Amino acid sequence: MNILITGGAGFVGQRLAMECLKRGNLELDGKPSPAITNILLADNAEPPFWHDGLREHELVTTSFGDISDEAYVKSLFNEEIHAVFHLASIVSGHGEQDFDLAMRVNLDGARYLFEAIRAQKNNCRVVFTSSVAAFGGDAMPETVSDYTKQTPMTTYGMTKVIGELLVNDYSRKGFFDGRSARLPTVIVRPGKPNLAASSFVSGLFREPLNGEPCVIPVDPSQLMPVLGYRSIINGIIKLAELPATDLGSDRGVGLPAFNATVQELMDALKNAAGNQHLGEHVMEKDETIAKICAGWPQQADTTRGLSLGLPMESSIEEIVHCYIEDYLDGTGS
Amino acid sequence: MNILITGGAGFVGQRLAMECLKRGNLELDGKPSPAITNILLADNAEPPFWHDGLREHELVTTSFGDISDEAYVKSLFNEEIHAVFHLASIVSGHGEQDFDLAMRVNLDGARYLFEAIRAQKNNCRVVFTSSVAAFGGDAMPETVSDYTKQTPMTTYGMTKVIGELLVNDYSRKGFFDGRSARLPTVIVRPGKPNLAASSFVSGLFREPLNGEPCVIPVDPSQLMPVLGYRSIINGIIKLAELPATDLGSDRGVGLPAFNATVQELMDALKNAAGNQHLGEHVMEKDETIAKICAGWPQQADTTRGLSLGLPMESSIEEIVHCYIEDYLDGTGS
16 A cells, blocks of 8 residues: 655654555554555655655655645655655744745645545545644634534634534545544654644743753643644544544544643652753743733543554553654664 | 625525615724725626625625635735625535535635635634534434534535634634634525525425425424524624634534424414415425434523623514515515
């Protein structure tokens, strides 16, 4: 089977590709799929870093272009694609700076992609990555779930809700077999901070572990749902594999999450790091970021995702240990 | 002030224009607006009928074109527009037949319109008409409200939810001052049946009052939220007039509605018609229409709309009397 990952050069995209390669195939509807023959990683530009060996892997090809260019998107389907992971997106903070870009990439891009998949007429398996930023607004309950009305307070979140709606309708019409994975904040992202308003949530682990300070732009009491990247990847794959009948008419599923305060995240880092020297957390509120984060859900009830068998780590400390293993002590991938 | 009504040649569009002309201005945020100087009725084609005197009114102009043509939409803004009522839409049954047309007209069309309004930079007042078809799916509660997750089961409903999301985000960004009026089934539409799956709900009053039979394609026990067209029009105008601060971050408001069974609607007709001879109701189930209607909300809790002062008739019989007055006995407009 051929797999396409948009946003495939990003952190989540690369790790998703690595996990697919490790598995060799998917377990679609409980049955082993044909072996993976190619993974096409499409992205807008060369990434800051490639995970070791990924780009050179014989089953991996790359393509760089603009997903808001319809002809480019069509060109990704020169070979038949059997499963698509649509991760490409303008992120939250960036979308607040540039509404038109967010609309072009996140909405027009998704539509071009979904139309190209539909044109294959092969009931392609599709996972679209949504976000807890799909929730928001003055009527948002303290705890959100798969049954909570989505009234986002960022353009990013708005385009994510639209993506979920399109996935449901394209699936209902039989144009493809889609699912939406609603992601909590992913920790710990390696590399550099990005324009996501939640970027500091990875930074608060990553920078101190590198012996560097990290500015915390929100109150330590700020609650947010978070999940480790291994569970994010495994959850996205699991959601692709489930039979459609397990999902019902609403194919948008919140991945499991820890509902933790920023203080709890900082404490977990200290617990996990043991005697290691850590860079400092510098409390320096940024009203713009604090406002965006305060407008997101504080807590997620992810009972549905858990009952569908989507995974989560046992603790935030475990997530930190995984990050150290994968990125810092040289034993991981 | 200049007003644009898309779908302006339709039944609701024409009556909305007539009501605006009768009032002479709007009461925006509780203050009288400047007098209405022009109402531009834009639609895709000449309608089957014009209400008496509307087309010839000195303050009315008409424009016919395709709202999914960006250049056409821009041409509607040659004069500055101060309030827009966006009613144009492919209806539910039609959208199920032609997905691509529904996407072009309902989604692309809305985006072209919203961008043209934004380009004016005049904080234009905008009302978008959504629908109870915005709700649906296997997790839909028996009673829906402004706080219910919108998981539509028609392409029409899906595009309506997207419209509500766009109105919220364009308003949040300050591109215009928008509101979405979520309409229940409108009764009693005059004229001919249309491609809306709910078309028979007007037919069950209209045809018998004309001495003609009406086929009822659903079970008489089918529940649905309905509202008379006078309250629909007055509700849309009231929603345009309210201060944004009354609405909060979610500007989508369900108009008040009667939750009635089809049997109750047929009974109300008989009560209202008195001794008048009526054409028959012919029970003849159409599985396609029955399925679409059964997938819509059975009951709407419209407490929020009512508390915002949106109107409703005192009974379904009153709605029938209004229809007779307006369209049958020659005393109405």
